[in-house]
Amino acid sequence: MPLAFRRIEKMLRYLPLVFKNTLRNRRRSLLTICSIAASFCLLGVLFAMYQALFLADPTPGQARRLITRNRVSLTQVMPAFYKQKIQTVPGIEAAVITMWFGGQYKDEQANRNNMFARFAVEPEDFFKVQVDVQIPEDQKQAFIRERSACIVGRKLADKLGFKIGDRITLVGDIFPGNYDMTVRGIYDSSEDAETLYFQLEYLYQSMPASRRDFAGTIGILLASKDDATRVAREVDAMFANATVQTRTETEQAFLLSFTSFLGNVKMFLFAICGAVTFTILLVSANTMAMSVRERVKEVGVMKTLGFSPGSVVGIILSEAVVISIAGAALGCALAAVLVRGLAEIAGAFSYQLRTMTLTPEALMICLALGAVVGFVAAVVPAWGAARTPILDSLRYAG
Amino acid sequence: MAIPLSYNVRNLIVRRTTTLMTALGIALTVAVLLSVLALVEGLRTAFQTSAHPLNILVMRKGSTAELNSNFTRAMFQDIKLKPGIARSSAGEPMASLEMVQVINLPRVDAPEGANVTIRGLPLVGTEIRPTLSMSAGRWFEPGKREVVVGKSIAERFPDAQLGRKLRFARGDWEVVGVMDGGRSAVNSEIWGDLNQMSSDYNRSEVLSAAIVRAEDPVAMQALINDLSADPKLNAVAKSEQSYFDAQTVSAAPVQFLGIFVSIIMAVGSCFAAMNTMYAAVSRRAKEIGTLRVLGFSRQSILTSFFFESLLLSLLGGLLGCLLVLPLNNITTGIGNFVTFSEISFNFSVTPVIMAMGVGFALFLGALGGLFPARNAARKEILTALREA
Numbered sequence: 113m114p115l116a117f118r119r120i121e122k123m124l125r126y127l128p129l130v131f132k133n134t135l136r137n138r139r140r141s142l143l144t145i146c147s148i149a150a151s152f153c154l155l156g157v158l159f160a161m162y163q164a165l166f167l168a169d170p171t172p173g174q175a176r177r178l179i180t181r182n183r184v185s186l187t188q189v190m191p192a193f194y195k196q197k198i199q200t201v202p203g204i205e206a207a208v209i210t211m212w213f214g215g216q217y218k219d220e221q222a223n224r225n226n227m228f229a230r231f232a233v234e235p236e237d238f239f240k241v242q243v244d245v246q247i248p249e250d251q252k253q254a255f256i257r258e259r260s261a262c263i264v265g266r267k268l269a270d271k272l273g274f275k276i277g278d279r280i281t282l283v284g285d286i287f288p289g290n291y292d293m294t295v296r297g298i299y300d301s302s303e304d305a306e307t308l309y310f311q312l313e314y315l316y317q318s319m320p321a322s323r324r325d326f327a328g329t330i331g332i333l334l335a336s337k338d339d340a341t342r343v344a345r346e347v348d349a350m351f352a353n354a355t356v357q358t359r360t361e362t363e364q365a366f367l368l369s370f371t372s373f374l375g376n377v378k379m380f381l382f383a384i385c386g387a388v389t390f391t392i393l394l395v396s397a398n399t400m401a402m403s404v405r406e407r408v409k410e411v412g413v414m415k416t417l418g419f420s421p422g423s424v425v426g427i428i429l430s431e432a433v434v435i436s437i438a439g440a441a442l443g444c445a446l447a448a449v450l451v452r453g454l455a456e457i458a459g460a461f462s463y464q465l466r467t468m469t470l471t472p473e474a475l476m477i478c479l480a481l482g483a484v485v486g487f488v489a490a491v492v493p494a495w496g497a498a499r500t501p502i503l504d505s506l507r508y509a510g
Numbered sequence: 511m512a513i514p515l516s517y518n519v520r521n522l523i524v525r526r527t528t529t530l531m532t533a534l535g536i537a538l539t540v541a542v543l544l545s546v547l548a549l550v551e552g553l554r555t556a557f558q559t560s561a562h563p564l565n566i567l568v569m570r571k572g573s574t575a576e577l578n579s580n581f582t583r584a585m586f587q588d589i590k591l592k593p594g595i596a597r598s599s600a601g602e603p604m605a606s607l608e609m610v611q612v613i614n615l616p617r618v619d620a621p622e623g624a625n626v627t628i629r630g631l632p633l634v635g636t637e638i639r640p641t642l643s644m645s646a647g648r649w650f651e652p653g654k655r656e657v658v659v660g661k662s663i664a665e666r667f668p669d670a671q672l673g674r675k676l677r678f679a680r681g682d683w684e685v686v687g688v689m690d691g692g693r694s695a696v697n698s699e700i701w702g703d704l705n706q707m708s709s710d711y712n713r714s715e716v717l718s719a720a721i722v723r724a725e726d727p728v729a730m731q732a733l734i735n736d737l738s739a740d741p742k743l744n745a746v747a748k749s750e751q752s753y754f755d756a757q758t759v760s761a762a763p764v765q766f767l768g769i770f771v772s773i774i775m776a777v778g779s780c781f782a783a784m785n786t787m788y789a790a791v792s793r794r795a796k797e798i799g800t801l802r803v804l805g806f807s808r809q810s811i812l813t814s815f816f817f818e819s820l821l822l823s824l825l826g827g828l829l830g831c832l833l834v835l836p837l838n839n840i841t842t843g844i845g846n847f848v849t850f851s852e853i854s855f856n857f858s859v860t861p862v863i864m865a866m867g868v869g870f871a872l873f874l875g876a877l878g879g880l881f882p883a884r885n886a887a888r889k890e891i892l893t894a895l896r897e898a
Contacts, residue, residue: 140785140788144782146778146781147779147780147782150774150777151778153774184679185612185614186612186625187577187850188613283572285574288572365622372622372624373625373844373845375843375844376619387541388538388771390538391535391538391778394531394535394538395531395535395781398531398535398785399785401527401531402528458763461763
């Protein structure tokens, strides 16, 4: 123990020397730091993406929600009476039928903002299940009362200038026809405030009687999130022998299935992170090799003065670590700024990416990785410098 | 007078470790860019070879995709008899009424399942598609619960092997054939008899869309106008080619991420190249002085070091191309926003793409080499000669 202490104390004593060394060729250190920073900036952004996609904790509401859909695929509907049957499973507080509408609002080719999600829902049950949705009571009642009413998210309303009382016409494609509706409420939600919801009954009434009473998905609110696995299993078991079978999963897993739709995202992120880390290693190793080569004579002098080979290795390693941590810190700072801007753009492709941030964990991983990479990159040059005999190094012409 | 290029080549060889490390850094940057470009190119090829230049897709007005279009048998009876439609070998009009659905099948590397398009069509529909052949088995027979799967489906989905049964709609469907559509999107679809499928889905009257083959390009334009303008039909007709071209947007997220990554990596490798070149300049200060004494102008020193940087990055660019070559023809799949199902295609590393990679590397080298080269050219002869 005392020996280890002495070691650390000795290293600390050399710290000013280490800093001096990094400043000796300022341009090179600066360029190296910039180069490493660019790579770490990228790593930071990719970590934030990965975190948002695969590791983010569900919101309290989300953790309690399940989604049931037709086993064959999301594009195929289920009979509406499934909802009543599902509600008999113990542990379920509420359930709501939700139907993806599709359709067009004005000209979507001309203005991409006109593309937004539209769902037909059962208004009363919708508010029961979507506990994160906040809306003034009078607006809520107005939506429940009026068959041709709709509500829009705050963000959507801001983007397209919707106000309460505005009339909106949606042109259906899956459900042909013109659907006129009136905005009766604007809701806020921590999860998603860019959707339009209108009454399912309005949609049913526009269909021939034979094609009514179907459900796209059924959202379920659990009394406790611990029941998720059991309830999902029981619901699917209930319809195992029916013509239309179901698949029930947590809302988080359901949303993630859309991400897998973008391709093998996980592998893509891993491959890029690998390439980037390797690049940092190359840059860092290259710099240290250049820096050591320049200093062979100096190392000889140091050893003549009594520095042990171990101290020489330690000093060179510390220099590399200092430079690469500086690069990592700068990169993370850039990443934190960049992530904010990207969340908006990337959110258009994947819903989860909207909440992308550089978490303290990701930051720590980046800095630790910086230290490790700097260390690894300098091992070979440092070892070489420490092992060169004093006479050879003093004679070295540079 | 110019300094010979062999001087630079030899310098790069002498400092091979540094050269190789810097070049590898550039190579990785180029490789990331190229793999994304190869992915987009592969997808584009898939969509381009999917369409026949004379085919017309007819959907209900207001629909943007087959999946959300409704097309009745009555509408189809009307368009079948329009003038300008080519005839099949049997003398029938080459018009195919089709129904499209999406089913979810478990895949080897995605046990939770991936979406696959299934298409019900009459046999004449198989004749309308370009470059379609059977790689195993036979076509489905009308009226039977049989399906033919695309080549990529057979490779990627264990349930869709020849002789096995798929379960969707009201029961089991036997896989009787594997079709090979070259590089086209057909490889990612499952086909079966229209009447059998539509009755299974309770959609005998309301199907998805129709595809017709025009006699020639002139007839094609006339037919498109005719179909779109017919008030009784209430339909929209477009060339199959334009329909597929629009689907290339599916690669947009990957493309966006890839280009973003390459740009940032490019900034990093540019700094690294600069670093290497500055080191080269300071190590060779004496040499530069000597060259100047021998009568080489500042201009030729500048050009020489600039070329050396370009050579370094050229090496990186070529290495990058080598790195992505193994990707060529590897099959991958991404979700198609229009069909809501997965399309599989092959990475396609074309000469054009490789040239773009080398160009990108040279651009990096030029940026990274400019300042060090200027620094070299500006050195005063005496101080340069005196530098250690």
